[in-house]
Amino acid sequence: MAAQFELGSKHLENKKQANAAITEIQADNTKAVVKELINKGYGAVPSAKAAYDDYLGLTIVTEEIAKTAPEAASVLVDQILAQELAAKYGNGELNSSEIYAILCSEPGNADPKGLATKATNNGGNWHIEGKKLLRKEHLTADKYLIFAQDENQTRIFSVPEEKINVNSVTKNVAGSNVEINQVELNLDVPESACIAVVNDQLELYLTVARTLIAAVSIGIGHSAVVAGVNTAKEVRDSNKQALSGSQNVQFALSDMFAELEAARMLTYYSADAVDNNKPSIKFATMAKVQATDAASQNSIQALQLLGNLGYLANSDFADLIRLAVEGQVKGGTNRTQRSQIYQHMLANKK
Template sequence: MNLELTEEQAAVRQLAKDFVDREVAPHATEWDRAEQVDRSLVKTMGDLGFLGLTIPEEYGGSGGDHFAYALVTEELGRGDSSVRGIVSVSLGLVGKSIAAWGSEEQKQEWLPRLTSGEAIGCFGLTEPGTGSDAGNLTTRAVRDGDAGDWVINGTKMFITNGTWADVVLLFARTGAEPGHKGVSAFLVPTDTPGLSRREIHGKLGLRGQATAELVLEDVRVPASAMIAPEGKGFSVAMSALAKGRMSVAAGCVGIAQAALDAAVGYATERDQFGKTIAHHQLVQELLSDISLDVDAARLLTWRVADLIDRGEPFVTEASKAKLFASEAAVRCANNALQVFGGYGYIDEYPVGKLVRDARVMTLYEGTSQIQKLLIGRALTGVSAF
């Protein structure tokens, strides 16, 4: 096994690192306080090719492999998880789903706009009453027999990019079959009459991210808005989330790396008892624990990217990476705060934000408990349905 990056991968990683150090990290605290990321970053990331990674060039993408995509999302997570989420959702969940499942017309209509940053996508799966139980969502699409259109009613909750998005990859029940079998997927422009959005403020973490509630009241879309065959929406969602878990894991590695960088920097500068606190063995223990978690989470994530690029099965490995990396990010941020002591509790320093941002990683795109169920089912051969 060769863990050395190719020249192209190293160049993409350096490009992302330079962008984060210049355009993201210096503003992360300001955006966190304002609960608003600078939206001009979207176009900048499009120009740099970050929003087109793994998408074919014929649709405006920048090509590249999933390993490069993981490297970029790690760097974005190191700078500000709110920025990482923009890419993970608009490209990772929406753009890649269109590339994999969309018709030629859907690809031509949306991919060039999404990859350039001209448009942003959001992923409309979670509902107020169905998070982990996504197969039993209640949003419903009913066919208008005369026009052939679909009329959609329902509510979606905790939707990343929700108030910024130009298109929603929306999941709704279209059939009488119970559970996941009756779910279909649609591409719904957010300016469609009947679709309203409310931004959610006061979040514990990811405060700069545009998180929203979407309400659909008699939203009418043409039959051509359906992506993939009717009844295959759950397959679209699960395939997106399987790769999305790699992106979340990579972002968690970024959080953990930021925690390590901050803790080491502070420990080697802060004097106490006549020497820097880096000399104290218990501080060294905290730093070594963070470093170990960073390396382990990174290697688990890299394994997933490598499997995807080689066309090998990766779903269980993605659950393992997401589970470990998200829990590790919480541990790393918490240990970094401990190194900072009381100063870590003030948002003038970065570690408090890292603690808050890390916590949600164990919840979305499949909670830690759901990942354990998926891993256990894979080990035992027990079916989920």
């Protein structure tokens, strides 16, 4: 499998250009970074006009951006998925200059096929009622794509940001107060707001989504490995020897690197299968689980090397850990997706 992904000149150029694009950007907030990347051709489905023309190139670019700006990469993934939804289930392309956030997850439910949010047609208008959960990066959106269930099928509505009221809900979890961003929907939108009707099991969409979530996590995991290696070289123990001289530290860093490389190969394999018209939800799910677990474990291992500097709330590394762990629950928890992998094992599905 590894030999299959010795990247050719096209994909190496994709990687080089993405690195240059993110390095050139001077913006100091996620929304501004995303806007500049969109202007440079990123955040679109593969095409001759984008910065890549296949899904493997798209995956490599997403990973590269995530190494430097993981939150921006996560927002770009939503832009790509929004375009996928509009192209496959709707009436064409969305406005490529606007930032979209996909609101599918609900309190207690991340399955797009079992939604509690309801859409009712009131003779020319749609009434949408329900609750949705928001991630931090969703707050950068100009418009929200809301999944809702009518009597027979799932519909997707485009709603401007100003019509969405975000509430911060405090919940007590295991004795700790946790703030959750939540939207309570009770609004009317015109018929034209319905941009897509889902008429299948969303398998291709979920395959692309999980592959791209994996790509973001690989970028995060890479940053954790780099932080770990640099710290091991710079920090001295009580004998004034670099931590990198310790065999235990070497083993830990080697494991981090090996797990990340395994995740990368699975992710590239999944993207390449989409390019060859053989998309596999099984491989995409395995890639997502492997990559997000590797990113989370790598971040925790790097934290052990960084010590108290790693967990300060205002440090960049603290955000990296949050994003790494978030990947394990995004689009459905890894525990749920392991159950799906098991079902594929039993059925011997591709």
